[in-house]
Amino acid sequence: MGRWEPDARGRLEEAAMALYSLRGYENTTVAEIAERAGLTERTFFRHFADKREVLFGAAGTFRERLLAPVVAAADEVAPIDALAAGLGAAAEMLQERRDFSRQRQAIIASSGELQERELAKLASLAGALADALRARGIQEPAASLAGEVAIAVFRAAFERWIADEDDVDFPQLISDSLGQLKALAGGATPRPKTLPVSG
Amino acid sequence: MGRWEPDARGRLEEAAMALYSLRGYENTTVAEIAERAGLTERTFFRHFADKREVLFGAAGTFRERLLAPVVAAADEVAPIDALAAGLGAAAEMLQERRDFSRQRQAIIASSGELQERELAKLASLAGALADALRARGIQEPAASLAGEVAIAVFRAAFERWIADEDDVDFPQLISDSLGQLKALAGGATPRPKTLPVSG
DNA sequence: ACGCCGATGACAGTCGCTGCCATCAAGCCT
DNA sequence: AGGCTTGATGGCAGCGACTGTCATCGGCGT
Numbered sequence: 001m002g003r004w005e006p007d008a009r010g011r012l013e014e015a016a017m018a019l020y021s022l023r024g025y026e027n028t029t030v031a032e033i034a035e036r037a038g039l040t041e042r043t044f045f046r047h048f049a050d051k052r053e054v055l056f057g058a059a060g061t062f063r064e065r066l067l068a069p070v071v072a073a074a075d076e077v078a079p080i081d082a083l084a085a086g087l088g089a090a091a092e093m094l095q096e097r098r099d100f101s102r103q104r105q106a107i108i109a110s111s112g113e114l115q116e117r118e119l120a121k122l123a124s125l126a127g128a129l130a131d132a133l134r135a136r137g138i139q140e141p142a143a144s145l146a147g148e149v150a151i152a153v154f155r156a157a158f159e160r161w162i163a164d165e166d167d168v169d170f171p172q173l174i175s176d177s178l179g180q181l182k183a184l185a186g187g188a189t190p191r192p193k194t195l196p197v198s199g
Numbered sequence: 200m201g202r203w204e205p206d207a208r209g210r211l212e213e214a215a216m217a218l219y220s221l222r223g224y225e226n227t228t229v230a231e232i233a234e235r236a237g238l239t240e241r242t243f244f245r246h247f248a249d250k251r252e253v254l255f256g257a258a259g260t261f262r263e264r265l266l267a268p269v270v271a272a273a274d275e276v277a278p279i280d281a282l283a284a285g286l287g288a289a290a291e292m293l294q295e296r297r298d299f300s301r302q303r304q305a306i307i308a309s310s311g312e313l314q315e316r317e318l319a320k321l322a323s324l325a326g327a328l329a330d331a332l333r334a335r336g337i338q339e340p341a342a343s344l345a346g347e348v349a350i351a352v353f354r355a356a357f358e359r360w361i362a363d364e365d366d367v368d369f370p371q372l373i374s375d376s377l378g379q380l381k382a383l384a385g386g387a388t389p390r391p392k393t394l395p396v397s398g
Numbered sequence: 399a400c401g402c403c404g405a406t407g408a409c410a411g412t413c414g415c416t417g418c419c420a421t422c423a424a425g426c427c428t
Numbered sequence: 429a430g431g432c433t434t435g436a437t438g439g440c441a442g443c444g445a446c447t448g449t450c451a452t453c454g455g456c457g458t
Contacts, residue, residue, distance in 0.1 A: 004454090008405085029444065040407055045446065080383055112319070119318040120311070141355040142379045148354065149383065152347035156340040180341045184279055184348065185384035203423090207436085228413065239438055244415065 004038070009047045009057070011037040016054040021103060025111040052117040055104060059121055063128060066090040070132040079133055083150040084178055086129070091157065091170035098167065105162050126151040153177045203237070208246045208256070210236040215253040220302060224310040251316040254303060258320055262327060265289040269331040278332055282349040283377055285328070290356065290369035297366065304361050325350040352376045 005011070015036035019028040030051055031041045048054045069085035077085075094101050108114040129147035130140075138146065157173035204210070214235035218227040229250050230240045247253045268284035276284075293300050307313040329339075329346035337345065356372035 004406090030446085031444085041445090042408075042447090043406055046405080049446095051445070115322075116315040116319045119322055120315045123314075123318055141359055141376065142383065144358070145351055145355040145376060145379055146383050148351035149348055149380065152344055152351060155347065156344040159343070160340055177340065177344060180344055181348065182384045184341065184345050185381045203437090229415085230413090240415090241439075242437055245436080248415095250414065 008037065008039055008043065012039065012044055012047055013054055013057050017103065017107070020055070020107045025107060025114060052114055055107065055114065056117065056121055062090060062093065063125060065093045066125060067128055067132055070129060071135070073136075075136065079136070079138055079146055080178070082133075082136070083129065083146065083153075084174070087150060087154050087157075087174045087178075088171045090154065091161075091174050094158075094161075095170045102162055122151050122155070123148075149181065153181055156180070207236065207238055207242065211238065211243055211246055212253055212256050216302065216306070219254070219306045224306060224313060251313055254306065254313065255316065255320055261289060261292065262324060264292045265324060266327055266331055269328060270334070272335075274335065278335070278337055278345055279377070281332075281335070282328065282345065282352075283373070286349060286353050286356075286373045286377075287370045289353065290360075290373050293357075293360075294369045301361055321350050321354070322347075348380065352380055355379070 012033060016028075016033045019033055019036060030044050033054070034041045034044045044054075066086045066089065069089050070082045073082035073085060108118050126147040127144070129150055130143040133143040133146055134140070153174065154177075157170065157177040160173050161168060161170045211232060215227075215232045218232055218235060229243050232253070233240045233243045243253075265285045265288065268288050269281045272281035272284060307317050325346040326343070327346070328349055329342040332342040332345055333339070352373065353376075356369065356376040359372050360367060360369045
């Protein structure tokens, strides 16, 4: 595998997390990350497309956990319940690494570039959820809308989970957010094409 | 104002749109944009924070149009109807510049960097909507969730509007998307804490 | 022992982006 | 008219992210 020590990729991820936390993302150069990992800058870019991507190594596993329940759900299960199952599974996965998730989120929150990348990753997940729903017979644009709404539900629950002092149950927060979604969408009046909004 | 010709900012925006369309975003350098606008690279970065931002000059106006109806809505109006009014106003604004919107969206769709920036802009709008809802008494995390759901509704309608051959009514598409949202969230069963997803 | 191959190092180069200072144009004051 | 101030611009040097290219090293099979 590697020329000397094994798991070059993992060492780069660890070095990046440590340096981003210590000096901040923008004050850390790729060369410094590589040096800390015992590698060169050029090798960093062979393992990660750019300076941001090193924080998203677990995105693949997360995606699988999120999608599996949606794909596996029986046909009779309502779309929102299939999505809820996926969100719950994803939440359980993160709950096993709460400290890691918090540190990672603190880093991302400190940099606009990283927030943009995270939004892109979440949008990609929304698209994958939409694909899974289409496979279940849901048409566009309902499938895409549902995928994005599911991600919005996840984000709302995730923020509470990260912010909460106590070790609250993440899947339960997902369930709460879903309840709020239903309150929002369900308690409304039929919509005229143009609403009287002022005067 | 300017040293020679007026509206340096506008000239840079036009030059960027033209070059991004002609050779693609990644094959266009900032120096080329500046040269086409009769300016220098250094001046480009005085008007725009980075190479992406030059495509988002109208974001401020769009934000105002989106937010105004939400802020101005009477207290009795349900949150989702206030959001619907804002989305409708924003849609009307874009409908007046359909060709421009299409060209701009084609550019954004061609570059991952630009898609990330657009997602960040949309997320910022979702946050602003959440702020407006909080001013109306909606608590967190319902306000943030509602803001993001509203943006998801907008995106679903926007994609249809851009893709459609005919000149369909954008505000009507917004209304359709809202209907799909209600179908998604309203037609669900109560949620058990753990769902049977497999086996 | 030899050769193959994937991973790494080394180097040069482009481009996005910033700091610093000089320069120019226009308005204002005397 | 002449000089001063102010805001926008040009020019230049430099850093850091990222890429292409080639040499090199280590492990592996034969």
